[in-house]
Amino acid sequence: MTQLHPMAPPSAPLNRLVAQTAATLSEVEAALDSFFDEQVMAAAEHGDDYRRLWQAAWDASRGGKRIRPRFVLTAFHGLDGAETASAVRVAVAFELLHTAFLLHDDVIDGDTVRRGRPNVAGEFTADALFRGAGLPRARLWGESAAILAGDLLLHAATGQVARIEAPAAVRERLLDVLERAISVTAAGELADVGLATGMTGADIAEVMAMTERKTADYSVSGPLVAGALLAGARDDDGGLLEALAGYGRLVGVAFQLGDDLLGVFGNEVVTGKSTVSDLRQGKQTSLVAFARGTDAWPRIADGFGDDGLGREGADRIATALEDCGARAFVERLLHEHVQEAVDALDEPSVPSALATELALVARSCIGRIA
Numbered sequence: 001m002t003q004l005h006p007m008a009p010p011s012a013p014l015n016r017l018v019a020q021t022a023a024t025l026s027e028v029e030a031a032l033d034s035f036f037d038e039q040v041m042a043a044a045e046h047g048d049d050y051r052r053l054w055q056a057a058w059d060a061s062r063g064g065k066r067i068r069p070r071f072v073l074t075a076f077h078g079l080d081g082a083e084t085a086s087a088v089r090v091a092v093a094f095e096l097l098h099t100a101f102l103l104h105d106d107v108i109d110g111d112t113v114r115r116g117r118p119n120v121a122g123e124f125t126a127d128a129l130f131r132g133a134g135l136p137r138a139r140l141w142g143e144s145a146a147i148l149a150g151d152l153l154l155h156a157a158t159g160q161v162a163r164i165e166a167p168a169a170v171r172e173r174l175l176d177v178l179e180r181a182i183s184v185t186a187a188g189e190l191a192d193v194g195l196a197t198g199m200t201g202a203d204i205a206e207v208m209a210m211t212e213r214k215t216a217d218y219s220v221s222g223p224l225v226a227g228a229l230l231a232g233a234r235d236d237d238g239g240l241l242e243a244l245a246g247y248g249r250l251v252g253v254a255f256q257l258g259d260d261l262l263g264v265f266g267n268e269v270v271t272g273k274s275t276v277s278d279l280r281q282g283k284q285t286s287l288v289a290f291a292r293g294t295d296a297w298p299r300i301a302d303g304f305g306d307d308g309l310g311r312e313g314a315d316r317i318a319t320a321l322e323d324c325g326a327r328a329f330v331e332r333l334l335h336e337h338v339q340e341a342v343d344a345l346d347e348p349s350v351p352s353a354l355a356t357e358l359a360l361v362a363r364s365c366i367g368r369i370a
Helices: 012-046 048-061 067-078 084-109 120-130 135-162 168-197 204-230 240-265 277-281 286-291 297-301 311-323 326-344 352-367
Strands: none
Touching (some): 012 084, 048 084, 048 120, 048 135, 067 084, 067 204, 084 120, 084 135, 135 168, 204 240, 204 286, 240 277, 240 311, 240 326, 240 352, 277 311, 286 297, 286 311, 286 326, 297 311, 311 326, 326 352
């Protein structure tokens, strides 16, 4: 089996891939700004509230890590893609899709803040309160705005892909990838709500299946396959698309497993992620799913999902999660997913530079929690 060493000196092809991806990512950023600028200007025709809706959606798209566009471009350049304009459009589509899912997710979770500032729901709710509305009407205004903004961005994502300059067969295949990403993610979101409300079982198998559906397809597998298709890959290309899709599913889950660990055991100063929030919200993570099957669960259940849970209570639950073996189990699961993802790249059809770069990304999932 090919051994991919993340600490090995970077090769010229790898350096070129990284540089090309970074350069095209700046084009994606410019294209996003251009798209939203046009929408905000056009929206003014339909009133100030609608213009503010598009401006709020634009604000919601800022500050992200652009993980999905980066995967599109990494596959595209890693396979020597030539039509950069189409790759930029598809990368924009996946970022719009991501923003849409965040807006809808915030409504489902009842959140009014994201990345340290009011989200669309929060901004419009605050506006309604300022204008004298009572809290129920203000919430309806805010949540309606967020749902509509998400709907608009879902439609816009499809429009971006539909308008690329590419053979009809390629464009149709890309639309299939986008449609699958939306469908699978919706299934994952519903499963997540089912877990949170007790409508579905909360064992480790259910939690892992939900994690893969909610995150992996639209975040990693879909973007990688889309980038490869734009570069000329075909379904009969010696397992290339299957390798990228399989890698994507494994890495998408690995990222979430890392988030589960950081949400309880991370360093808040380093990560910026609360280590109380997941426990206070009663989030059904891989850690919790494992702990439910242990004798420690009664101690963990005391305070888990309590809106009033504080630092002391969170520390007590974290200690119980570690003592019962939940932390060790999830860490082992994370390592296994990362290794399987790296192994999935051991295909002759996957170029060396692309495999090396993706292996580095996979292994960074472990580095996040080290």
